[in-house]
Amino acid sequence: MRLLAFSDVHRDLRQAGRLADRAGEVDAVVAAGDFASVHRGLEELIDMLAVIETPTVLVPGNNETVDALRSACEGWPAARVLHGEGTEIGGVPFFGLGGGVPVTPWDWSFDLTEEEAADRLAACPTGGVLVVHSPPKGSVDGARRLGSEAILAAIEEKQPHLVVCGHIHEAAGEEATVGASRVLNVGPAGAVLEL
Numbered sequence: 194m195r196l197l198a199f200s201d202v203h204r205d206l207r208q209a210g211r212l213a214d215r216a217g218e219v220d221a222v223v224a225a226g227d228f229a230s231v232h233r234g235l236e237e238l239i240d241m242l243a244v245i246e247t248p249t250v251l252v253p254g255n256n257e258t259v260d261a262l263r264s265a266c267e268g269w270p271a272a273r274v275l276h277g278e279g280t281e282i283g284g285v286p287f288f289g290l291g292g293g294v295p296v297t298p299w300d301w302s303f304d305l306t307e308e309e310a311a312d313r314l315a316a317c318p319t320g321g322v323l324v325v326h327s328p329p330k331g332s333v334d335g336a337r338r339l340g341s342e343a344i345l346a347a348i349e350e351k352q353p354h355l356v357v358c359g360h361i362h363e364a365a366g367e368e369a370t371v372g373a374s375r376v377l378n379v380g381p382a383g384a385v386l387e388l
Contacts, residue, residue: 200359226254
């Protein structure tokens, strides 16, 4: 299975158009959050992506809420917003969790505590693809190690084949492994991945 994965587009309509153009070349699209910027521009950005007919999995970033993302995606038949839940595409399980984890210092941010994230990640299946906005602690999470302990623990326990994340811009494009799991902070340029 070929995936187009990206994160942190942050209202860049040109980049959204480029990603939408590439979506026909893959079997699934994975979008790891932050479509808006401080809750602005979500609908316009999703409108640029909504031309994608390839099955698409999205999680909210910390710049939009899960309810706002679900509302923005209502007219997009190929889209499935995941937040503490899963779906299946082509026989492959996908599980998603959005938001900033751990809680960020910004009062406008859509965040979860480590405990809330752990509760929602408990339902993640073994194997498959884990789509999270925040990276795991200690991998693709920047020099200050801003990732999530709960996400790290879920990866160690569930061993997804692939983990797609974003959130920490300085680590965009970086890749690591946690156990047998391939972990990528994909960033707005996106990447085509073989699963």
